[in-house]
Amino acid sequence: MSDTPPEPAPVIVGDEPGSFPHGVLAERHPAIVRQVRKAFPFGPERRKALDALLASCTDGVVEPLPAGADARDRDRWADWGIDAYAGRSWFDVPWLWAESHFYRRLLDAVGYFGTGAWQGVDPFRPAKLAELDAPETDEELAALDGLADLPADERTRALLHGSLWGNRADLGFRLSGSGTGTQDRVQALVADDSDMLWELLPPAGKGTSGRPRTLCLVADNAGRELVPDLLLVAHLLERGSIDRAVLHLKPYPYYVSDATPADLMDALRRLVAAGGAAAAYGERLWSALTDGRVTVRAHPFSCAPLPYADMPDDLREEFTAATVTVLKGDLNYRRLVGDRWWPPTTSFAAATGYFPGPVAALRTLKSDVITGLSPDTEAALVASGEQRWRTSGTHALIQVRR
Numbered sequence: 001m002s003d004t005p006p007e008p009a010p011v012i013v014g015d016e017p018g019s020f021p022h023g024v025l026a027e028r029h030p031a032i033v034r035q036v037r038k039a040f041p042f043g044p045e046r047r048k049a050l051d052a053l054l055a056s057c058t059d060g061v062v063e064p065l066p067a068g069a070d071a072r073d074r075d076r077w078a079d080w081g082i083d084a085y086a087g088r089s090w091f092d093v094p095w096l097w098a099e100s101h102f103y104r105r106l107l108d109a110v111g112y113f114g115t116g117a118w119q120g121v122d123p124f125r126p127a128k129l130a131e132l133d134a135p136e137t138d139e140e141l142a143a144l145d146g147l148a149d150l151p152a153d154e155r156t157r158a159l160l161h162g163s164l165w166g167n168r169a170d171l172g173f174r175l176s177g178s179g180t181g182t183q184d185r186v187q188a189l190v191a192d193d194s195d196m197l198w199e200l201l202p203p204a205g206k207g208t209s210g211r212p213r214t215l216c217l218v219a220d221n222a223g224r225e226l227v228p229d230l231l232l233v234a235h236l237l238e239r240g241s242i243d244r245a246v247l248h249l250k251p252y253p254y255y256v257s258d259a260t261p262a263d264l265m266d267a268l269r270r271l272v273a274a275g276g277a278a279a280a281y282g283e284r285l286w287s288a289l290t291d292g293r294v295t296v297r298a299h300p301f302s303c304a305p306l307p308y309a310d311m312p313d314d315l316r317e318e319f320t321a322a323t324v325t326v327l328k329g330d331l332n333y334r335r336l337v338g339d340r341w342w343p344p345t346t347s348f349a350a351a352t353g354y355f356p357g358p359v360a361a362l363r364t365l366k367s368d369v370i371t372g373l374s375p376d377t378e379a380a381l382v383a384s385g386e387q388r389w390r391t392s393g394t395h396a397l398i399q400v401r402r
């Protein structure tokens with residue numbers, strides 16, 4: 001496939017009733033507001049603000065940030081395009097922008113950025129903790145005990161797949177009640193460049209230049225996705241595939257279940273308390289955090305409504321220095337290749353050609369964006385008659401550009 005930058009395809013907008021993006025704006029967002037309103041004993045002021053957001057996100061327009069907004073945040077949103085979109089319907093601006101801004105407004109409504117009692121209270125925390133405490137999490141952690149007996153390469157592959165399919169555990173699906181939540185899903189990889197990933201991350205002593213090897217892991221969801229992400233990082237450190245890892249988390253609650261530093265601490269404590277092999281992984285990570293081999297970033301751009309092509313210079317420098325940057329999940333994929341109606345056979349390498357170093361995407365498919373399919377794979381998916389292969393999380397991909 002060619003690495004020449006592809007002709008830009010149309011940007012996805014949520015203005016077409018019946019489309020997936022329209023459903024997110026018209027159904028998922030109101031469901032999230034109602035759920036958050038129910039989950040906390042908010043007083044009249046916060047309830048009024050949530051009701052106003054509910055009305056705005058279904059029938060209203062994007063509004064300028066409120067007068068009380070922090071000046072740095074105001075400047076950021078000015079850079080991120082709010083002046084161009086204020087006054088326009090949520091359904092008429094780029095879908096990526098509308099969704100991202102919705103979460104910023106939701107945090108406003110619950111007083112997250114204010115100076116009152118709700119300051120810093122994560123409105124999604126009850127759902128995140130419930131997931132971390134679920135019996136399924138116990139089962140997944142107990143299954144780690146069996147991995148020790150596998151040949152090294154199989155164990156590595158199992159942990160990669162754990163991290164990949166962990167991306168299905170997305171609370172956004174559950175809160176809207178419209179997703180595929182508990183249904184059986186066919187596990188199918190529509191692209192698998194994992195060999196290329198292992199060429200970038202060989203075990204210690206094999207084909208390495210002697211330079212310290214850094215993995216940037218741009219995480220997605222907390223709980224049952226972050227736990228297997230952490231296991232993978234711990235394993236790669238132990239295997240000597242990497243010397244250090246940088247975990248990129250969200251600076252504030254986002255897209256319901258996205259992982260923040262507080263969620264990392266919850267996941268780590270959960271691992272350490274689990275006993276067995278899980279605890280050993282957890283303790284290894286704990287000590288890697290304390291001695292600086294694993295570091296945590298919560299860069300403002302992680303919550304930006306923009307593609308990674310627009311990343312700021314400091315982030316670009318970090319990704320440039322990484323042996324490989326792994327981006328987890330659907331939203332990061334949309335931001336990596338651009339939230340556009342790409343023809344599915346558009347080259348992934350070309351769509352990510354701007355990225356300043358080797359990059360990998362581990363994602364279950366939960367929105368319309370897709371690149372890097374072979375013509376045969378695209379034809380088979382279309383012929384399968386399974387209309388929702390792009391959005392239902394039944395399919396996944398591992399794509400790598402060196």
Ligand SMILES: O=P(O)(O)OC[C@@]1(O)O[C@H](CO)[C@@H](O)[C@@H]1O
Nearest residue numbers: 024170172329330331332366367
């Ligand atoms: O990034 P994630 O957690 O894999 O998925 C985020 C997601 O659920 O949110 C969006 C819809 O709100 C879609 O892009 C995607 O389906």
